[in-house]
Amino acid sequence: MKLIVLFSCLAMISLSACNQTSKNSQHIAADSSAHETVAVDTAHTSQNSLDWAGTYEATIPCADCEGIKTNITLKNDNTFAIVSEYINKNTKVEDSGKVMWHDNGSVVHLTGKETNMKLKVGENKLIGLDQEGHAIEGPNAHLYVYNKVEGEKL
Missing domain, CATH: 1.20.5 (Single alpha-helices involved in coiled-coils or other helix-helix interfaces)
Incomplete structure (x- = not known):
């Protein structure tokens, strides 16, 4: 039991x-x-969620001038135009080309005759990246942030 x-x-x-x-x-x-x-x-990316088309501007560092005032215009048809003015050098460079999207729609790669650059797309800004796609670091990193010009929509 x-x-x-x-x-x-x-x-x-x-x-x-x-x-x-x-x-x-x-x-x-x-x-x-x-x-x-x-x-x-992954449904929401910069490419399909943000109002990324428009004109962005920044003054980026220059080794032999006061800076390079740069305007980048991204268009909805995946093309771009860029104008770079070298301050106090009386030099202006213009280019245009295609926009390719990378990193699941968060990075644009601009390729033209003279242009080959990568930028991370954020809310009303573009952040400069190096050629490997990494964020630019150092004390001048903030100078590689292109802010969207108000009222610009393309």
């Missing part, structure tokens, strides 16, 4: 332990699928 009671107790303990593991597994599975859903949301 003691043997039957002992086996019954062991069976109940074993079954209740299995039930707890099952509940914990469900919580873990639910938690990981919630994390996956957040991480995989």
Whole structure:
């Protein structure tokens, strides 16, 4: 009789332990699928969510002048125009070409006759990147942020 009671107790303990593991597994599975859903949301990109077409301007550093005043115009047909004026040098360079989107629609690559540059597209700004697509760093990094000109829509 003691043997039957002992086996019954062991069976109940074993079954209740299995039930707890099952509940914990469900919580873990639910938690990981919630994390996956957040991480995989690629529907919204700079390319399709932001009003990126327009004119942006910045004065970027220059080795032998006071700076280069640069205007970049991005157009909805995935073309661009760029005008760079070398301050106090009486030199103006103009170019145009195609806009290619990279990094799931968050980076534009401008290619023209004289232009080959990558920019990260943000809310009303373009952020200059190096040729490998990394953010420009250092004390002058803020000078490579092109701000959108108010009222410009193309």
